[in-house]
Amino acid sequence: METTEKIVDSYCRYVKGWFTIPNVKCKSQYEIDLLAVDISGPEGIKRYHIECGVSISGSYSKLTAKEFSREDLKKRIQQAGQRRTIGYFIERKFGQQEVHDKLREYGFGADRHNYQKVIVTWGWTDDAKQAADREDIILWDFRQVLREIAAAFKTQRTYFTDDTLRTIQLFAKSVDEAHKAGRA
Numbered sequence: 670m671e672t673t674e675k676i677v678d679s680y681c682r683y684v685k686g687w688f689t690i691p692n693v694k695c696k697s698q699y700e701i702d703l704l705a706v707d708i709s710g711p712e713g714i715k716r717y718h719i720e721c722g723v724s725i726s727g728s729y730s731k732l733t734a735k736e737f738s739r740e741d742l743k744k745r746i747q748q749a750g751q752r753r754t755i756g757y758f759i760e761r762k763f764g765q766q767e768v769h770d771k772l773r774e775y776g777f778g779a780d781r782h783n784y785q786k787v788i789v790t791w792g793w794t795d796d797a798k799q800a801a802d803r804e805d806i807i808l809w810d811f812r813q814v815l816r817e818i819a820a821a822f823k824t825q826r827t828y829f830t831d832d833t834l835r836t837i838q839l840f841a842k843s844v845d846e847a848h849k850a851g852r853a
Contacts, residue, residue, distance in 0.1 A: 673723040674702050677789050679834040680814050681705045684821045696767040704775055716777050716784035720762040723791050723811045729753045734796035755800045758788050
């Protein structure tokens, strides 16, 4: 599991209080980054199919609405740009039959309307946001996820054995203490 996926998994578990299943293998080498289930609300069970695509590289950090090309995805030099398009997520991460088959096995309905699709990314263009809205895809900004994790640590004094979450917890605490001491 990539670090960003692990952070999002921890966010869903410890901040949101959701049940999660990471790295769900599908046929034909497809994979679902994260399935999450929220049973805390009065509206009943809410399901989420979450895909992470975080890059901090200047030209590839934001999710775009540039045209997705299966052919360009096969070209090594074009892959990074293709993986940063909303079309890539719509077609490759959410749209494959192998993914839908696996989602049904986990109770994420055949009609595709009993769950939400989420893309976690390092920002997006306005065009990408509009395309996501048309496809009923929720966009989460990874930077905001990190801020919410850090904010949760200000009220929670839990000791986490999860290495990734513990690292973020320690970092957030050090930043908070530096701010209080006037060194930040």
